[in-house]
Structures are given as structure tokens and as C-alpha cells.
Amino acid sequence: KVYRASTTAPVNIAVVKYWGKRDAKLNLPTNSSLSVTLSQADLRTLTTASCSTAFQEDVLLLNGEPSDLGGARTQACLRELRDRRAALESKDASLPKLAAMRLLLVSENNFPTAAGLASSAAGFAALVRAIADLYELPSSPTELSLIARQGSGSACRSLFGGYVAWQMGSQADGLDSQAVEVAPASHWPEMRALILVASAAKKGVSSTSGMQQTVATSGLFQQRIADVVPRNMKSMEDAVAARDFAAFAEVTMRDSNSFHATCADTYPPIFYMNDISRAAVRAVEAINAAAGKTVAAYTFDAGPNAVVYYLEENKDLILGAFYPLLEKLDGWKDGAKGLKSNVQFDEAVSSTITSGVSRVIMTGVGEGPQKTDVY
Numbered sequence: 001k002v003y004r005a006s007t008t009a010p011v012n013i014a015v016v017k018y019w020g021k022r023d024a025k026l027n028l029p030t031n032s033s034l035s036v037t038l039s040q041a042d043l044r045t046l047t048t049a050s051c052s053t054a055f056q057e058d059v060l061l062l063n064g065e066p067s068d069l070g071g072a073r074t075q076a077c078l079r080e081l082r083d084r085r086a087a088l089e090s091k092d093a094s095l096p097k098l099a100a101m102r103l104l105l106v107s108e109n110n111f112p113t114a115a116g117l118a119s120s121a122a123g124f125a126a127l128v129r130a131i132a133d134l135y136e137l138p139s140s141p142t143e144l145s146l147i148a149r150q151g152s153g154s155a156c157r158s159l160f161g162g163y164v165a166w167q168m169g170s171q172a173d174g175l176d177s178q179a180v181e182v183a184p185a186s187h188w189p190e191m192r193a194l195i196l197v198a199s200a201a202k203k204g205v206s207s208t209s210g211m212q213q214t215v216a217t218s219g220l221f222q223q224r225i226a227d228v229v230p231r232n233m234k235s236m237e238d239a240v241a242a243r244d245f246a247a248f249a250e251v252t253m254r255d256s257n258s259f260h261a262t263c264a265d266t267y268p269p270i271f272y273m274n275d276i277s278r279a280a281v282r283a284v285e286a287i288n289a290a291a292g293k294t295v296a297a298y299t300f301d302a303g304p305n306a307v308v309y310y311l312e313e314n315k316d317l318i319l320g321a322f323y324p325l326l327e328k329l330d331g332w333k334d335g336a337k338g339l340k341s342n343v344q345f346d347e348a349v350s351s352t353i354t355s356g357v358s359r360v361i362m363t364g365v366g367e368g369p370q371k372t373d374v375y
């Protein structure tokens with residue numbers, strides 16, 4: 001007999017960034033963070049977990065390719081999940097002995113890996129959730145976030161939809177370093193995200209190693225974790241509660257700038273943003289200036305892709321400004337076709353964006369992991 005469960009999990013993009021570990025083994029962060037979960041219609045991982053006494057070893061197929069399950073972080077997730085299943089089995093002898101069986105994990109993304117988007121958050125969230133469902137663990141998303149966190153920090157936030165905080169916690173055992181829902185997607189469903197893909201290349205310095213170099217060498221980082229992030233977390237929670245886009249946008253942009261400043265203050269320095277990223281910053285500023293108010297916010301992770309948050313009511317302004325530059329690219333949906341705006345970008349900004357962006361993804365806030373029919 002083969003036992004199976006399937007689930008999807010979303011991508012999330014932080015508006016207050018996680019950057020720094022206080023414990024690399026348990027993957028405990030130096031600061032709390034907050035993210036927006038993006039719609040799974042555009043970006044998601046689908047994972048089927050199965051187990052059987054007939055399986056000889058644990059296997060992971062990622063986008064059709066055999067993939068390594070031996071890493072310490074993946075092993076930590078598998079061990080935690082098996083321990084929880086074994087505890088259930090020891091209490092109820094009628095349960096099938098799944099914890100002792102080998103696992104087959106089949107995982108697929110609905111977006112090209114070549115889009116240069118970090119997929120580890122959706123990947124670990126889907127893996128943990130699929131196995132938890134297979135094992136019928138009575139665990140809440142917050143409880144599962146403690147396991148997903150050990151796979152990849154940002155993955156803990158992908159167990160929820162909407163607006164999600166990862167509370168850094170203070171315990172040495174990490175049991176209070178977990179994700180919680182700040183607000184469901186339905187609280188502020190008008191939030192949209194336009195992703196300008198500036199590089200399909202794998203990032204130069206991985207986040208895992210980059211953040212450890214920052215912790216070890218940056219003085220600015222000390223101020224970020226002691227002062228900047230705690231303030232940004234509070235302002236961001238208030239902005240989301242009040243659905244105050246101008247406040248949301250300012251904190252988002254300031255926090256991205258602060259994170260990239262600590263990267264530049266790392267010794268030797270780390271540069272994730274490039275000329276295309278900086279042109280996107282200028283473009284967002286030009287859009288806001290033309291609108292006479294803040295209608296768009298940029299943020300950048302550990303790579304050059306720009307994520308631009310905006311509200312549905314302002315889509316003509318934002319998409320209209322970028323569409324004429326990028327209309328030949330994949331990813332535009334019908335809603336953006338033919339939009340024109342009166343925003344004038346600098347010639348240098350226009351030409352950098354036109355030549356540098358290779359793909360666009362139009363998406364928005366979305367729901368958390370969904371159980372699906374086994375395929």
C-alpha cells in the first residue's frame with residue numbers, strides 16, 4: 001500500500017526583511033520579519049508526499065529531477081516530522097506505521113526556475129505541509145512553521161496566506177521563533193505585486209552565507225537589528241491593520257534600503273542590487289511623483305529582481321508606466337495591455353529597464369497552502 005498527500009504552498013516576499021541568524025543550526029533569526037504571501041495562481045510549489053514499505057530510500061524529485069535530500073536542514077525537517085508521527089503511533093496502535101517507511105517527495109513549481117525567483121520558501125513550506133498531511137499530524141500552521149523554519153527561514157512565513165510575521169523569539173531552543181498571521185488576504189485583498197525579473201542567473205552570494213558575513217562584519221547591522229527593524233515591524237503591523245498604503249510603502253522601501261545598506265556595509269561588501277534594480281527604484285519614485293502621492297513601493301531580496309507593491313485602484317498608473325517599456329515581454333496579463341500613462345521616466349531609466357528586464361510577473365496577495373487532489 002502507498003499512502004499519499006498533496007499540497008501547494010505559496011511564495012512570500014518580505015516587506016520587513018529577515019537578514020541574520022543568531023543560531024545557524026536551529027535557523028534562528030536576529031530580527032523579526034513580515035511578508036506578503038503571493039497568489040498561487042502565479043507562483044506556487046505543488047508537492048506530493050508518499051510513503052510505503054516498498055520504498056527503499058527517501059527520494060526527492062524536484063521539477064522532474066532527482067534532488068539532494070541529504071542536507072542538514074532537509075534532514076532536520078524530516079526528522080521532526082517523523083518524530084511527531086512516531087509519537088502518534090506509539091499512543092494509538094491502530095495507526096499504520098508510516099514513520100518507519102521511506103518517503104517519496106515529488107515537487108513542482110508552476111514558474112520557471114530560470115525566473116531567478118527564490119523558490120526555497122515555497123519549497124520547504126510545501127514539503128513540510130505535505131508530509132504533515134500524509135502523517136495526519138494535528139499541527140497548526142504556526143506549529144508547522146517551526147519545522148519549515150529549519151529548512152529555510154523565509155519558508156516559515158509561507159505556511160500562511162495574507163500578511164505574515166515571523167516572530168524572532170528569544171528562547172535558545174527556538175520554540176518561540178515562529179510565524180503568525182498578521183491579517184488574512186481578505187483583510188486587504190487589493191494588494192498587487194509586479195515583479196520585474198532583472199536576472200535569471202542564480203544569485204552570486206546565497207542568502208545563507210551573505211547574512212552570516214553581514215552579522216560577522218557590519219556595524220550598521222547592529223543598529224538595524226536593535227533599532228530599525230523593531231520600529232519597522234511596529235509601523236508595518238499598524239499600516240496593515242489600518243490598510244494605510246502610504247505607510248506600508250514607506251516602511252517597505254526604507255526596510256529594503258536598510259537591508260541593502262547593511263549588505264554594502266558587509267566587509268567585503270555584498271551587492272545584490274544592480275543598475276537595473278536602481279533604475280526600478282527611480283521609476284517607482286517617478287511614478288509616485290507623477291501621482292502626487294505614494295502609489296507604489298519597491299523591495300529587493302538577495303538578488304536584483306524588483307518587486308513593486310501597489311493597490312488595484314492604482315493599477316493604470318503603475319502598469320501604464322511600465323507597460324510601454326516592457327510590452328514585448330512574457331508575463332503581462334490582459335489587464336495591462338495597451339495601458340498608457342503620463343509618467344515620464346529619465347531616458348537612462350527607460351533604456352536600462354527596457355534592455356535589462358527579461359520577464360514580468362503580475363500577481364497579488366494570496367492564500368496559504370491548499371490541500372489538493374493527489375495526482
Ligand code: DP6
Pocket residue numbers: 013014016017018019027033118120151152153154155207208209300301302
Ligand atoms: C533577503 O530564508 O533564503 O529574502 O534561512 O538561510 O534559508 P535561509 O535564508 P532565506 O533568506 C531570505 C532573505 C531575504 C529576506 C526575507 O525573505 O525575509
